[in-house]
Amino acid sequence: MIPQKVILDVDTGSDDAVAIISAVLCEELDVIGIIASFGNQALEYTLPNTLRVVEMLGRDVPVYKGFGVPLAHDLLPGSRINANPRVMEKEIDGKMVSIHERRLPLPGPTIHEQKEHAIPWLIRTLRETREKITLIPVGPMTNVAHAMRMDPSIKENIKEIVLMGGGVQIHNVTMASEINFYNDPEAAKIVLNSGVPVTVVSLDATHSSWFGYEEAERIRAINNPAADFAANMLKHRIDTALQVGVRKTPKSALHDVLAVCAAIDKSILTDLRHEKCDVDIGRSIADGALIVDTRDTETPALPTYIAYKADGKKLLDMLCSHLSRY
Amino acid sequence: MEQTLKKRRVILDVDTGSDDAVAIMSAILSGELDVLGICCVHGNLPIEYTTDNTLRVVQLLGANVPVFRGCGFPLVMDLTPGRRVNAGEVHVDHIVDGKVMAVHEKALPLPAPTIHEEKEHACSWMFRTLMESEEPITLIPVGAMTNIATVLRMDPRVCSHIDEIICMGGGIDVHNRAYRSETNFYNDPEAAKIMINSGVKITVVGLDATHSSWFGYEEVEKLRAIKNPAADFAAEMLYHRIYAANLTGARKEPKSALHDVLAVCAAIDPTVLEDVRHQKCDVDISGGIADGALMVSSRFCHSVPTLPTYIAYHGNGDKLFSMLCSHLSKYKKPV
Numbered sequence: 001m002i003p004q005k006v007i008l009d010v011d012t013g014s015d016d017a018v019a020i021i022s023a024v025l026c027e028e029l030d031v032i033g034i035i036a037s038f039g040n041q042a043l044e045y046t047l048p049n050t051l052r053v054v055e056m057l058g059r060d061v062p063v064y065k066g067f068g069v070p071l072a073h074d075l076l077p078g079s080r081i082n083a084n085p086r087v088m089e090k091e092i093d094g095k096m097v098s099i100h101e102r103r104l105p106l107p108g109p110t111i112h113e114q115k116e117h118a119i120p121w122l123i124r125t126l127r128e129t130r131e132k133i134t135l136i137p138v139g140p141m142t143n144v145a146h147a148m149r150m151d152p153s154i155k156e157n158i159k160e161i162v163l164m165g166g167g168v169q170i171h172n173v174t175m176a177s178e179i180n181f182y183n184d185p186e187a188a189k190i191v192l193n194s195g196v197p198v199t200v201v202s203l204d205a206t207h208s209s210w211f212g213y214e215e216a217e218r219i220r221a222i223n224n225p226a227a228d229f230a231a232n233m234l235k236h237r238i239d240t241a242l243q244v245g246v247r248k249t250p251k252s253a254l255h256d257v258l259a260v261c262a263a264i265d266k267s268i269l270t271d272l273r274h275e276k277c278d279v280d281i282g283r284s285i286a287d288g289a290l291i292v293d294t295r296d297t298e299t300p301a302l303p304t305y306i307a308y309k310a311d312g313k314k315l316l317d318m319l320c321s322h323l324s325r326y
Numbered sequence: 327m328e329q330t331l332k333k334r335r336v337i338l339d340v341d342t343g344s345d346d347a348v349a350i351m352s353a354i355l356s357g358e359l360d361v362l363g364i365c366c367v368h369g370n371l372p373i374e375y376t377t378d379n380t381l382r383v384v385q386l387l388g389a390n391v392p393v394f395r396g397c398g399f400p401l402v403m404d405l406t407p408g409r410r411v412n413a414g415e416v417h418v419d420h421i422v423d424g425k426v427m428a429v430h431e432k433a434l435p436l437p438a439p440t441i442h443e444e445k446e447h448a449c450s451w452m453f454r455t456l457m458e459s460e461e462p463i464t465l466i467p468v469g470a471m472t473n474i475a476t477v478l479r480m481d482p483r484v485c486s487h488i489d490e491i492i493c494m495g496g497g498i499d500v501h502n503r504a505y506r507s508e509t510n511f512y513n514d515p516e517a518a519k520i521m522i523n524s525g526v527k528i529t530v531v532g533l534d535a536t537h538s539s540w541f542g543y544e545e546v547e548k549l550r551a552i553k554n555p556a557a558d559f560a561a562e563m564l565y566h567r568i569y570a571a572n573l574t575g576a577r578k579e580p581k582s583a584l585h586d587v588l589a590v591c592a593a594i595d596p597t598v599l600e601d602v603r604h605q606k607c608d609v610d611i612s613g614g615i616a617d618g619a620l621m622v623s624s625r626f627c628h629s630v631p632t633l634p635t636y637i638a639y640h641g642n643g644d645k646l647f648s649m650l651c652s653h654l655s656k657y658k659k660p661v
Contacts (some may be wrong), residue, residue: 069479072402072516075611117480119452149399150449150476186402281405 011139012037166290167203182288341369341469373398388660396448444607497533535647539641
């Protein structure tokens with residue numbers, strides 16, 4: 001089996017960390033590089049966190065520093081006043097509790113990011129590749145969107161984009177939006193309208209395959225540092241979501257892991273629909289929202305596929321199988 | 327006198343373009359600037375044409391200056407095409423005898439290029455060149471500010487490698503493309519806003535300055551009298567600009583500003599700009615009638631500039647013209 005060449009784009013991030021581990025350890029993917037983006041936290045935290053995870057795995061995967069700011073939405077900060085975003089952290093007993101810690105509980109990093117900026121590297125790599133590459137962006141779509149707009153010819157060498165972002169019935173950061181799309185609505189819009197095949201691993205799919213403490217213990221039972229860390233991340237996510245008050249159920253979705261596993265095996269997405277969709281960039285309450293056109297008159301003109309449901313059992317099996325390869 | 331001054335190292339960013347073409351010639355022939363490279367951007371024309379036209383001009387000069395293809399789209403402006411409905415946009419193309427008469431022709435009347443653009447993307451090259459440079463470099467963007475904004479946002483550390491940005495764009499009391507907007511800023515309002523707010527020293531060579539130093543048919547003849555291919559071509563560009571602007575109804579006076587040349591000459595001799603004011607300014611990106619407009623704060627108590635943004639209100643036309651003539655007269659036939 002020749003592994004599929006992929007590029008991860010991450011804002012590490014608790015679930016990003018597990019997604020990186022899954023992608024790097026699995027045998028089906030050849031991770032040729034990881035791009036760090038702003039998102040769950042500022043780039044100054046997501047970049048070292050990404051390096052920490054790669055260092056723990058001891059693999060020689062290059063990490064590139066990407067954009068620390070969105071395409072343009074931050075230029076009018078006041079426009080967000082209508083969207084009423086929810087904060088995913090809370091101060092409890094003088095300590096900041098966050099679903100995505102600024103510093104992942106791992107040593108280092110002692111390894112460094114590449115000298116080249118992510119964007120020149122991404123453009124150069126896609127221009128020069130002989131085989132098509134799959135992109136797996138699981139943070140804001142800023143780097144991918146920027147690169148596609150800077151040089152549209154690179155689209156020809158993208159096999160597909162399997163992204164984590166958006167939500168049709170389920171949202172998190174605002175009443176209409178998921179955080180990756182919300183963090184750069186224009187970038188998400190560019191990616192969906194690019195003409196490249198896009199699989200949208202939405203909150204609907206990730207929440208349909210979420211895990212609880214029982215799954216955390218099954219992961220821990222694999223008994224290696226990668227599995228321990230993944231179990232800790234899952235437990236941390238369940239605990240903090242309850243503490244911060246963003247969820248009542250003791251469950252948490254490992255969103256980004258589902259995107260990685262979907263890039264390996266699409267059948268993990270059990271309800272995948274070819275639909276006409278777009279992203280709102282109107283700066284009102286739907287800013288950054290994934291909008292699906294359900295009017296009977298509309299048919300999808302672009303290869304955009306939205307995942308509504310996923311097989312949680314398969315996801316856990318795949319993750320455990322990857323982790324056991326550490 | 328011994329020449330001890332080091333040449334100012336500059337990167338041009340162009341959307342060639344009739345006045346861009348003359349600006350490139352001025353920058354390269356002057357001998358007073360070290361033109362490290364020319365980046366092309368969308369603007370007056372789509373990126374394919376601006377890159378091709380830039381190569382034509384560089385080829386005419388036989389100059390060994392690398393040309394890079396940059397961004398062909400604005401950052402985000404085109405994602406909502408309807409936002410422009412309110413801006414009172416003018417289209418200046420005009421058909422005469424079945425031929426489209428535009429201020430910026432798709433293909434400049436020069437031989438098709440046999441030289442090639444560099445392989446690297448303009449933004450990749452500009453970013454790398456700036457980051458690797460120990461002494462700061464001056465950027466002279468005279469098209470849409472897309473490449474510049476992209477590079478500025480790739481990594482904020484790049485700002486400390488920029489000496490100054492001398493841009494052609496914006497207008498305070500003079501506008502061209504829309505009610506309140508000049509073409510370069512209008513073509514990518516978000517990019518112009520990012521640049522103005524970057525914290526880098528910016529000199530804005532706006533329409534107020536360029537229109538105060540415009541030229542007519544008399545200057546066309548003076549350029550022609552220099553009698554070399556570069557001067558002939560510059561004369562032809564100026565003639566075409568005056569003629570096309572009158573014909574399309576964009577202007578009544580038989581005059582035309584060589585906007586981008588003023589920005590280049592300001593990099594050589596800042597005194598070509600007169601009435602340069604340190605002012606608090608910004609660019610509107612609202613999608614209303616002021617979309618892409620350069621706004622200067624004129625409120626009594628709230629106008630203290632916090633950023634190094636300098637706006638030129640006047641250009642010295644005599645000085646500009648004599649600089650241009652002096653540059654063009656240095657043309658040497660390529661071997």
